[in-house]
Amino acid sequence: MKLLNNKIIRWAAFFLVLIIAGLVVDNNYYLDILITVVFYACMASAWNIVGGYAGQVSVGHVAFLGLGAYTSTILFLKLNITPLIGIFAGGIMAMVLALLIGFLTIRLRGPFFTLSTIAIAEILLVLAVRFHGLTGGSEGLNIPYRPSVYNFVFKSYFTYYMMFILLMIAIVAVISYINKSRTGFYLRAVREDETAASSLGVDVLRSKLTALLVSAFFTGVGGALYAQYLLFIDPHTVFTVSFSTKVAALSIVGGIGTVIGPIVGSFILTPLEIFLRSQLGGTYQGLYLLIYGVIMVSVILIIPKGIYGALSDAIKRRRKQVKNELSA
């Protein structure tokens, strides 16, 4: 019980620091960086439920993001339904897609699942371009800048920042719960060995599907929220496969299958990417991507468990050492 409370206090402190940071910077350039960092922390965490816990590497997660973004935006532009509802509708539509993907692909193991998720994201991209009447085609959709709570458009960046922080709190709460629950144990078992897992009573398909549904919901909500922040969506922004590989990379570098890993990954890599792009983007097109890629590959090669995974292992080892010394 004490441990649990400690954890809650630590998370509360972490979020408090984030909020204070947002209040202190009071500058849209830096607030935008903070928002981007928190947004990617959310998306990497959501990806981690499927990729990290269940071990099903998806590179089509952008499909959920895009579907969430288009759902809330279309509901608002065509039917004037407030994005407050639209955001949840986006999450639910993403879950419906997850269900469909689940039935089609979740029996596939390893690389076949991964490949089929790319295909699904690509199909949605094509559909978004083709259904011009609904989606605005490749020109995309603009959300008019008319700040109000109903329109879910805000003057202050800080308000958006708080929205993303709320999303992150929700995600952290849900994943922390899963982490300790039967579902979490079953997901890790499925990741490690499906045959052994099922021999211990784990319904492998159901576990994978549960993970995919939860992950899709949060990714869809995140996509809808992001659309409200950008006030613009087009197929190539919200259905690009590079989003999926990015959130996967953030999780892997931070440490998959842990609550904190993907957050660590985003807080280190997202600012790094923004920095490299702003320093090298103009003169050396693409160079920043190269450097960024090299850094990521190095981390993965040197510490396969990711930054947080390696740190927590080191701490555990140290504790054990101290314990042994004390008992000796």
Next chain:
Amino acid sequence: MTIDKVTKEFGGLKAVNDVSCTVKEGSIVGLIGPNGSGKTTLFNVISGVYKPTAGTIMLDGKDISYLSAHKKTMMGMARTFQVVKPFNNISVLENVMVGSYLHNHSHHRSEEFAKGILERLEIDQFADEYPKNLPLAIKKKVEIARALATSPKILLLDEVMGGLNPQETDQVLQTIVKLNEEGMTIVVIEHKMRCIMAIAEKVIVLDSGKMIAMDVPEVVAKNPEVIKAYLGDEYHAEDK
């Protein structure tokens, strides 16, 4: 459990060929046979890893031939794997908790239950280790512990004593006997004849997928067909 005319083919090869037998509730049954005779395949069909090509498997009066593995576990059947399949990136305790979560829904209760089993198998000092860092003997015990954590009525053990030293082997044997005394039905695949003879009430012998004998150990040991089957495989028939 009743196995009736079960066959499993792999592209023409009958790995298990028309095997029928019953395993009495509360008994220990030994399953022996030379390498490649179909013992593990029979376990795989019984436990739901493979579906039988033909035949039926009944448990508690229900036809479970085509049930998936996890449903069979829910019905009270558990097994170990000859080639151990530990969850390498979670701790030993967590490995066992995957099993104990089946009947204990809270984290606390499944942890307590899992700890009890680790103590029982005398591997509680490894609770926080990752299986990949442990020797085979411990991995085999983790394999047993995980299966036990599902509180099975019938337990299938596939060469759990292979690779253990005599002392460890005796310890596992004692555990098996004790579990059986508590009411668990146990089927043991084992190459070490000494072990089978010591604990099994009944021994089933497979050769090239076919059942060639089923009787009490003393009789099976003298069966000429069994001796012949083992002839080219003396190494295993020996008391090693």
